[in-house]
Amino acid sequence: MPDSLPLRPGDRVFRPHRVKRFHLKRVLGIPGLFSTAYGDVGSSIYYALGVVAMSALGLTPPVLMVSGIIFLFTALTYAEGATMLPEAGGSGAFAFRAFNPWVSFVASWALMLDYIVTMSISAFTAISYLGYYVPVLKDWPMNSFGGIVVVVFLVFINIRGVQTSSRLNIALVFIDVITQVSIAVLGVMLIINLPQLIQNIHWGVAPTPNQLLFGISISMVAYTGIETVANLGSEARRPEKSIPWAVMLVFFVVITLWTLLSMTALSAYPVYQNADGQWVTDLTQRFLNDPILGIVNVMPLNIRPVLSFFVVFLAVTILIAATNAGMLGASRLAYFMGQRQQLPGVISNISARARVPANAIIFFSIIAGALITTGQITLLADLYAFGAVLAYTAAHASIIALRIKEPDLPRPFKIPWNIRIRGKQIPVTSVIGGLATFITWFIVVYTHEIGRVVGFAWLALGLLIYIFYRNSRKKPADEWEIKLGKK
Amino acid sequence: MPVAGTHADEETIRLACRLAKRDKGKVWAVSVVAIKRALPLDAEIQSEIKKAEEILDKVEAIAEEEDSEVETDVLQAREVGPAIVDEAVERGVGLILMGISYKQRFGQFSLGNVVPYVLKNSPCPVILYQQSSVGK
Numbered sequence: 001m002p003d004s005l006p007l008r009p010g011d012r013v014f015r016p017h018r019v020k021r022f023h024l025k026r027v028l029g030i031p032g033l034f035s036t037a038y039g040d041v042g043s044s045i046y047y048a049l050g051v052v053a054m055s056a057l058g059l060t061p062p063v064l065m066v067s068g069i070i071f072l073f074t075a076l077t078y079a080e081g082a083t084m085l086p087e088a089g090g091s092g093a094f095a096f097r098a099f100n101p102w103v104s105f106v107a108s109w110a111l112m113l114d115y116i117v118t119m120s121i122s123a124f125t126a127i128s129y130l131g132y133y134v135p136v137l138k139d140w141p142m143n144s145f146g147g148i149v150v151v152v153f154l155v156f157i158n159i160r161g162v163q164t165s166s167r168l169n170i171a172l173v174f175i176d177v178i179t180q181v182s183i184a185v186l187g188v189m190l191i192i193n194l195p196q197l198i199q200n201i202h203w204g205v206a207p208t209p210n211q212l213l214f215g216i217s218i219s220m221v222a223y224t225g226i227e228t229v230a231n232l233g234s235e236a237r238r239p240e241k242s243i244p245w246a247v248m249l250v251f252f253v254v255i256t257l258w259t260l261l262s263m264t265a266l267s268a269y270p271v272y273q274n275a276d277g278q279w280v281t282d283l284t285q286r287f288l289n290d291p292i293l294g295i296v297n298v299m300p301l302n303i304r305p306v307l308s309f310f311v312v313f314l315a316v317t318i319l320i321a322a323t324n325a326g327m328l329g330a331s332r333l334a335y336f337m338g339q340r341q342q343l344p345g346v347i348s349n350i351s352a353r354a355r356v357p358a359n360a361i362i363f364f365s366i367i368a369g370a371l372i373t374t375g376q377i378t379l380l381a382d383l384y385a386f387g388a389v390l391a392y393t394a395a396h397a398s399i400i401a402l403r404i405k406e407p408d409l410p411r412p413f414k415i416p417w418n419i420r421i422r423g424k425q426i427p428v429t430s431v432i433g434g435l436a437t438f439i440t441w442f443i444v445v446y447t448h449e450i451g452r453v454v455g456f457a458w459l460a461l462g463l464l465i466y467i468f469y470r471n472s473r474k475k476p477a478d479e480w481e482i483k484l485g486k487k
Numbered sequence: 488m489p490v491a492g493t494h495a496d497e498e499t500i501r502l503a504c505r506l507a508k509r510d511k512g513k514v515w516a517v518s519v520v521a522i523k524r525a526l527p528l529d530a531e532i533q534s535e536i537k538k539a540e541e542i543l544d545k546v547e548a549i550a551e552e553e554d555s556e557v558e559t560d561v562l563q564a565r566e567v568g569p570a571i572v573d574e575a576v577e578r579g580v581g582l583i584l585m586g587i588s589y590k591q592r593f594g595q596f597s598l599g600n601v602v603p604y605v606l607k608n609s610p611c612p613v614i615l616y617q618q619s620s621v622g623k
Contacts, residue, residue: 088527158525235528235565331525350532356525 028235033246035173036232040118040225041254042176043322046315047125048222049262050291051381054284056215057207058200058271061262067219068255070440073433074392075226075247076415077399080427082232083239083412084402089336090227091391094398096340098405105342107394109462111227112333112364113387113455118224118326119368121380123147126319128289132312140375143289147372154324155365158331159354176318179310180257183295187264191298197263200271206279210447217443220388221381222258225322227329227391240412265291268298289377290315326368327361334360344469382444382451387458389441396434400426488584489571489601490516492542499586499616500546504555512581514557516546517574519567528563536561568604576610583613 028036049060056063078090087093092108127146131138137146207215236242269283287294292315296307334357338348343360351358371380402409404424415427445452488503490496500516507514518539522528543559550557564570575583583605590597606613 087529158523328524332527335526335530350526350530352534355532355535356523361525 028232028242029237030242030245030249031170033232033236033242034249035170037225037246037250038177038253039173039318039321040325041223041250042173042180043122043318044222044224045180045258045261046129046292046319047121047289047377048219048224048381049258049265050284050288050294051221051378052215052219053262053265053281053291054288054378055207055211055218057211057279057281058197058202058266059207059212059215060266061197061259063212063215063219064222064258064262065255066216067222068251068258070220070392070433070436071223071226071254072247072251073429074223074395074437075251076244077392077396077427077430077433078226079243079247079413080411080415081395081399083236083243084409086239087336088332089340090333091395091398092333092342093336094402095394098398098401101340101342103394104340105337105462105466106459107391107398108333108337108342109459109466110387110390110394112330112337112462113458114224114227114384114391115326115330115333116364116368117371117380117384117387119151119323119330119365120147120371121221121224121377121384122319122322122326123150123368124372124375124377124380125289126150126316126323129293129312129315129319132290132293132308138289141373144372144375148369150320150323151327151365151369151372154320154327155361158324158327158356158361159351159358172314172317172321175310176314177253179307179314180261183292183299183307183311184257184260184264186299186303187260187267187295190300191264191267191295192260193267196267196270200266200281202271202279206271206273213443214447217389217440217447218378218381218385220385220440223254224384224388225325226388244413261292261295265295268295327365330364331357331361334364341470341473342466344465379450379454382448383454383458385444385448386441386451386455389437389444392437393434393441396430396437399430400434403427488514488516488586489567489605490518490542490546490586492518492538492545493586493588495586495588495616495618496542496546497549498618499584500549500557501553502616503584504550504553504557506582506584508553508555514550514555515560515578515580516543516557517560517562517571518542519562519564519570521567522563522565524565528565530563568601568608571601571605572608572610581611583609583611584616585613586616586618589617 052063053060081091081094085093085097089096089104089108090111092104092111095107096104124143124147127137127143127150130146131143136142232243265283266281269281271279271281274280283291283294287297292311293308296304296311299307334343334348335350337343338345338357347360347363348357349359350356371383374380399415403426407424415429417428418425419428420426444455488499490500500514503514503516506512520532520535520539522530522532526532539561543561546557546559562570562574571583585602585605587598587602590599592599602615606615
């Protein structure tokens with residue numbers, strides 16, 4: 001009613017909520033998506049190579065290739081899910097739609113563990129690389145202390161709301177790719193030795209079947225940051241084209257570089273039997289926390305200082321950026337879980353002053369800091385593998401379930417290679433990827449003792465919080481749901 | 488025209504309405520809510536949306552006084568400058584009119600981040616309007 005007309009008794013003024021005004025500005029194209037995704041995934045090689053080589057030994061290159069295939073299948077699953085349900089929750093959001101809040105909670109909570117571990121492992125490794133120039137930072141407890149300082153610094157930045165530059169991010173990723181490609185090319189030209197790589201493999205002995213299984217499961221840590229694809233789904237321009245292209249691009253760059261770098265590393269540091277009779281490589285004996293510096297260490301003397309500088313500079317910046325990405329991921333996921341009544345408001349609420357979920361950032365950063373204090377990169381990798389494969393399995397299962405339950409749901413990007421079962425199109429890559437990640441999770445539980453104990457403790461803690469929170473609410477939202485159907 | 492709820496908005500809106508009336512054009516006012524990367528882009532920060540709605544309510548009221556019609560919109564974006572430029576390109580606008588208030592940074596007059604970005608990247612002419620009485 002116009003304000004100029006006088007109100008009469010009984011008149012009421014109704015101003016409808018102008019929902020139509022609310023628009024989202026999607027600006028990320030293929031370069032933006034690639035750089036953000038590669039910024040996360042590409043950072044993992046700085047720590048994953050040592051952790052994987054420790055157990056997979058001479059089979060590290062094929063192990064990284066196998067997990068690369070799993071990564072591709074999982075990335076395709078995330079691409080379909082992210083374009084279909086462009087929400088921040090990733091596998092938790094897919095499971096919420098496909099199954100129920102409980103499955104969604106487990107997937108989200110597992111993913112939260114991944115984000116926390118990403119923060120810990122990236123901050124810890126960044127400081128280990130810095131140790132090349134500041135040797136005191138190479139050893140525990142100073143490397144842990146340095147890692148905690150990085151996390152605290154990022155908490156401050158994210159709560160104070162300092163803007164991060166996307167252009168700087170693209171530039172850093174560009175230099176990172178160039179440096180990694182240069183090392184790989186130098187490796188192919190000067191170091192890779194195929195007979196040596198074959199000699200490194202001692203079937204059934206080094207690695208033993210158990211070590212090989214352990215290596216495959218822990219190699220998931222080489223692909224940290226795959227969830228980024230899901231997070232970016234809602235920010236991509238023309239997601240139906242840009243997301244699959246970005247995913248394929250990241251896959252080809254990553255798998256090529258990882259394979260070449262691991263071949264270079266194991267040509268330079270052959271597998272041998274030490275005095276205790278154990279099969280080891282000097283890559284993990286001397287460079288477990290900074291394996292790329294190990295590769296640089298065997299490069300010709302005249303280019304070594306330049307390469308070392310680039311590797312240290314890029315590793316530190318990219319890993320700090322990855323720590324930040326983990327923090328932002330945890331924050332967004334906390335918001336998602338809060339919106340779906342899966343996390344108490346005291347953690348997930350948006351701070352009025354900072355306009356971000358400040359409590360969530362602080363709470364999960366404290367846990368990340370606590371993990372850093374252990375100074376054990378293998379423990380962190382164990383935990384990552386535990387959470388990651390659980391979240392990936394949930395994502396694959398959800399995408400398959402949604403193909404069955406809601407086949408008509410608009411899918412801007414639909415995974416190719418489908419088989420038809422009872423009229424429903426089932427994506428083959430999701431079935432294989434789901435089985436692979438599920439089996440990998442069993443391997444993690446079976447072979448990683450610390451991962452098993454801490455991982456299950458994390459799940460139990462989360463479920464306790466969830467149950468307590470649900471029960472403390474007088475009328476949970478789902479109790480209000482009106483069930484329609486025959487009596 | 489992008490509006491941010493500053494003192495300069497009122498005069499800028501009146502100017503936009505008069506220019507549009509003379510050239511039989513259309514005024515489109517947008518308030519951009521910047522969402523930090525710690526939240527998903529579709530996060531609904533009620534306080535910010537309410538603020539944006541209030542700004543646009545005021546815009547509509549001023550346009551009504553000028554006997555003009557104005558189309559209003561709330562945008563959520565990561566950064567304000569690129570959102571304005573991108574939207575201007577998509578809508579094919581003929582002119583961007585921005586009201587600015589006098590601001591100082593480190594003791595020097597500053598245009599902030601948004602205005603220079605729009606000036607540098609705008610696909611169309613840009614008019615900056617600064618109220619003479621503000622900040623002096």
